[in-house]
Amino acid sequence: MNQPLTKHPSTARLAAPSMAALARHPLALTQDQLLTRAQLVALGCADSTTSHRCRPGGPWQRVLPRVHVLHSGTPTPRQRMRAALLYAGECALLTGLAALSLHNFRAAPRPERLRHIDVLVPYEGVGARGTSFVRVHRTRRMPENFPVAGLGVAEIARAVADAVPGLTCERDVTALLAEAVQRGFCTPEALLAELGASHRRYAPYVARATAHLAGGRALTVGGGRPRADPRLLSPGTPLEPEPPRPADRHVPGPPGRVLAGGGPGPGGRLP
16 A cells, blocks of 8 residues: 655745744743844744734734734833844943833833833944834943843843933933932942043033033932032032033043043944
8 A cells, every 4th residue: 555645854835834923932031022033033933924923913023123022012111122132232231311210210211111222232243223112222342241131131231321312301401310310329420430431521511510520419300400419428518509610621530531521423433
């Protein structure tokens, strides 16, 4: 009796894993139901299957180039941050306001209100470019990773320094610097070191806010203007208003370094 023909195992086409199986996969669970194209292919999901599942009205969606979420609903703020890291590469770290929002900074927007997510990637090599809600910054000074709830995050002094150029008024800069120091996230010296290492040209209002740190004083915001807050250095000392200062386009930095005032550096690259 003739036996039915069967395909050789090397030529048989394997069925794509079910959506339920992929959603339960440890990698998908670790990455908040997000998988890259390369990861999907490695798990047996062909590009054609992924494209079909990401069709308009389909069960999946593409969040960023080569990054897919395994459901059709609106991605959560955490999924947007995870997607930004997956898109930018395995060495990427969240920085700026996105990183600070994970630390519940009052001076930073809540995660759901972030318009952009800033990520740092190593300067060397060919990396991802900014797209959609992700801004990619290549840097020669890649900071250490301080994970927050499983997300790669730059140290706070670096995140604050990267957030400052995007702020548009002295009050916002003052509030951010003040919170970082007053809540014990980092020292004034660490902030000055990061601001000086960036070699950016800062706006005059950044220079004025940073001058308080260089003078050894923490900052607070009250009465619509920044004030010196000596309580961090001498607990119990009452607040006294800071006397008016002339505009200064040079921000004192760490010993031997001066931060120049002005606009941000060209190209959006961070040293």
